[in-house]
Amino acid sequence: MNSIEVKNLTKKFGDFVSVDNISFNVKQAEIFGFLGANGAGKSTTIRMLCGILEPTFGDAVVGGCSVAKNPDSVKQNIGYMSQRFSLYNDLAVGENLDFFGGVYGLSNQKLNERKKWVLKIANLEGKENLLTGSLPGGIKQRLALGAAVIHQPDIVFLDEPTSGVDPISRRNFWELINELSSEGTTVFVTTHYLEEAEFCNNIILIDAGRLIAEGNPKQLKTDYLKNSIYEIESDRVIEALELLEKQNFVVETSIFGNNIHISVEEKFNDLSRINKLCEEGGITIKRINKIVPTLEDVFIHLLGNEKIL
Ligand SMILES: Nc1ncnc2c1ncn2[C@@H]1O[C@H](COP(=O)(O)OP(=O)(O)O)[C@@H](O)[C@H]1O
Ligand SMILES: [Mg+2]
Known part of the structure; x- marks a missing residue:
């Protein structure tokens, strides 16, 4: 079953084509790697798939909702960790989680239950009062992922989640991604660390907004080289x-x-x-x-x- 179906998705800023007519599908519960150099159009694509940015042309069905026709419904079914981690540095850890829980309309009971889970995966149990801005990069990154999935969405979009953190934290973070996927969450992740592409079930590579390769890691090695x-x-x-x-x-x-x-x-x-x-x-x-x-x-x-x- 497909979680995401992208068809002829295009974004222009004035005359500049940032995302150029791309089409692909993402299966439920897979780890889908979206690769490309800086400026290739990854974040622009993600923002369209999350219903934040309107496509110029084409459409995508994300969790059953059209991003062109029904962007607000899309937002309810997904989690999104933006390139800058999306947390408020001047709030305490617990306050950030309260904020995200509120945005997604969790009941008090559900919020408490989910907060416990996030604090556990971020190694922050008992540290709810720490200022978010003071956390080490690797911990903050796990907290941001936890916040992005606090409402247990079917699909989560992670935009360069491992940028700028140390290799051990990156490795641990991928374990967390694997856990989410094995529990049934579709993980759509962008990275420019090429070795991380090996951890994905399927990959697409874009260059200057265009899709130039797709397949699983094995197919990419045999079909394109x-x-x-x-x-x-x-x-x-x-x-x-x-x-x-x-x-x-x-x-x-x-x-x-x-x-x-x-x-x-x-x-x-x-x-x-x-x-x-x-x-x-x-x-x-x-x-x-x-x-x-x-x-x-x-x-x-x-x-x-x-x-x-
Ligand atoms: N709001 C915008 N207005 C004009 N150009 C933009 C805007 N957002 C992104 N771009 C351009 O679109 C291209 C793709 O950007 P982006 O999607 O952020 O790439 P990536 O995430 O792959 O690094 C870049 O050339 C960028 O400058
Ligand atoms: Mg980007």
């Missing part, structure tokens, strides 16, 4: 990269820490040639092997290096 990828480890990655970039069998290059990934022409299958080239250039290679592409390889292939954050 036909060239083989080699991983090369060297202490002198920059020199190795410069040398390899010049070879005509090399299609794309990128750096991953101490490793280089090169994608090569389909017919190329000569590891020793790479070794020899580097040796002649005075570059020692520690290891070279053919790898299964990562999603990052796929996105670099689709977008080019400059758009990968």
Whole structure:
């Protein structure tokens, strides 16, 4: 069953097309990743799907309601965590939750029950009186997610929820996303951390408002990238990269820490040639092997290096 059905959704600001005729479906209870570089149109799309911003053209049915015709009904069925976390920094933790509970019209009894749950998932039990602005990023982020789903919506939209928090908090946050999804909530999440795309059931990638790839992580790796990828480890990655970039069998290059990934022409299958080239250039290679592409390889292939954050 689909939770979200998007058809020809378009947003123009004056002559500028921010979201360009995109269509896709999101299944119930899946973790759906919405990826793209800064300025690609992610937040604009989310705001249309939440009924906050009117589409210029096209429509989306979100939880059974049309965002073009019935935006106010959409708002009742969803939770939304905006890019800036949506909490009031100058309110205490408990006051923020009271506020969100009030917005969604929860009864006192329900609000108390749900507050307990949010405080638990945010590791804030007994700390209701702390000022929200004083919380560490990772905790605040969990509190914001809790506030966004305090009314137990069927669908939650998370706009770059893991931006600017440390890797451990990010990892824990994804566990929370998994829990929500396993309880039946549809999670629509944007991120520019490409490794997080691997945690999604399905993904779409947009660039300059246009949809350029879609599928599950496995499909993206097989459908969009036909060239083989080699991983090369060297202490002198920059020199190795410069040398390899010049070879005509090399299609794309990128750096991953101490490793280089090169994608090569389909017919190329000569590891020793790479070794020899580097040796002649005075570059020692520690290891070279053919790898299964990562999603990052796929996105670099689709977008080019400059758009990968
Ligand atoms: N209210 C607005 N008026 C004019 N341009 C806007 C407005 N909102 C967003 N844009 C433009 O639309 C494009 C997409 O923005 P956005 O959806 O915020 O991208 P993302 O969330 O992927 O970083 C950007 O070029 C941005 O400047
Ligand atoms: Mg954004």
